[in-house]
Amino acid sequence: MTLVEFSRGLAITADYEVGDEEQFWRLTVRMLLARLRGKIPYNDLGDVVQDAMTKFFTRLTPAQREDILDLWAYLNKVAANAAVDYYRAHKMEIPVDSWDEFKVVEPGKLVHDPFVDHAQKLHLLGVAARVAPDMADALELFLDGYELIEVADMTGKSQKEIHSAFRKVALQLDLRHEAENASVVNPPEGRNELARAVQGLGERQAEVLRLSADGLKPRVIAKILGIDSNAVRASKSIALKTLRDQLGLVNSAEVLNRVREISWGSRLSFAS
Structure with a gap:
């Protein structure tokens, strides 16, 4: 069945009443199509909607469906789950980022x-x-x-x-x-010194340092920046040692804690 055939004739007629299974089916299909169109490849959209419909109508009885207070919100969740299942089924080897x-x-x-x-x-x-x-x-x-x-x-x-x-x-x-953003405040003691030290790093080293301070793993940072994991580790190591030496900090954890406090919203110029 093509998508055109699948979606043809789904208009809700004037005699629709709650509990009318055929009309309710049509309404549900229209809502799922509206939610999933643009998120699922065209060639697979019909199959994904049909699968979501099957789960929806087999897991809930007519009485349970009538008890749903917000049908649109509920079907939004059904559609979201269907789309997530689709992408995970097609990309099982993708690392999970949460x-x-x-x-x-x-x-x-x-x-x-x-x-x-x-x-x-x-x-x-x-x-x-x-x-x-x-x-x-x-x-x-x-x-x-x-x-x-x-x-x-x-x-x-x-x-x-x-x-x-x-x-x-x-x-x-x-x-x-x-x-802090609601009013103008003076930066805490040492904040300007830290910002200058970070600006003295190379752009890649500073970016790796920022993402590391956010708690991201080297594997994830490598994917975000489009570089090798070993390059991430090397950049992080150089950046941490540089800041430890310049700021007189004892360990890398202290460096990351200080870096985490910097506002990265403004444009900084980095050393080449």
């Missing part, structure tokens, strides 16, 4: 977990609309369950661009960061 890798960790403090409830997800998308409006769709896909590499594939954005945007959102979720 939101945990974008959390901004500070001593004794984590940013909010966006998976707590729907209200918090809406708040997160609202923050994204303010600080990274061109990445709001990418973030919504990520929160729907897609992996970073899948989001990049569907949106046409690079993983590096997406990660940078997500980090901006994560920083905004840190209440202390928001408070």
Whole structure:
């Protein structure tokens, strides 16, 4: 069955009533098609919708379906799950990247977990609309369950661009960061010295250092920057040693903690 044949005649007629199985089926197909079109390749869209429909109608009885308070929200979740299943089935060897890798960790403090409830997800998308409006769709896909590499594939954005945007959102979720940005404040003692030291690094070393301070593993950093994992480790090692020597810090963990406090929102000039 072609997609055209599959979607033909799905208009809801005037005599539709709750409990009418045929009409309800048509409504469900239309909603799933609307949600999945543009996310699933055209040639596979019909199969994905049919599979989602089968699961939806076999797992819930008619009475249970009538008890759904928000059908559109429920079917949005059904569609999101179907799309995630599709991409995972076709890319089983892709390393999993999770939101945990974008959390901004500070001593004794984590940013909010966006998976707590729907209200918090809406708040997160609202923050994204303010600080990274061109990445709001990418973030919504990520929160729907897609992996970073899948989001990049569907949106046409690079993983590096997406990660940078997500980090901006994560920083905004840190209440202390928001408070500091609300007014002009003097940087803490040593902040300017640290910023100058980072600016003295090569651009790759500084970028690797920033991502390392975010808690990302070398494997993930390599994928984001498009370089070899060994190059990541070498750049990180050089950057950490350079900052330890210049700032008189004892260990690498202390360097990363200090680097994590820098605001990376402004454009910095790096040594060549």
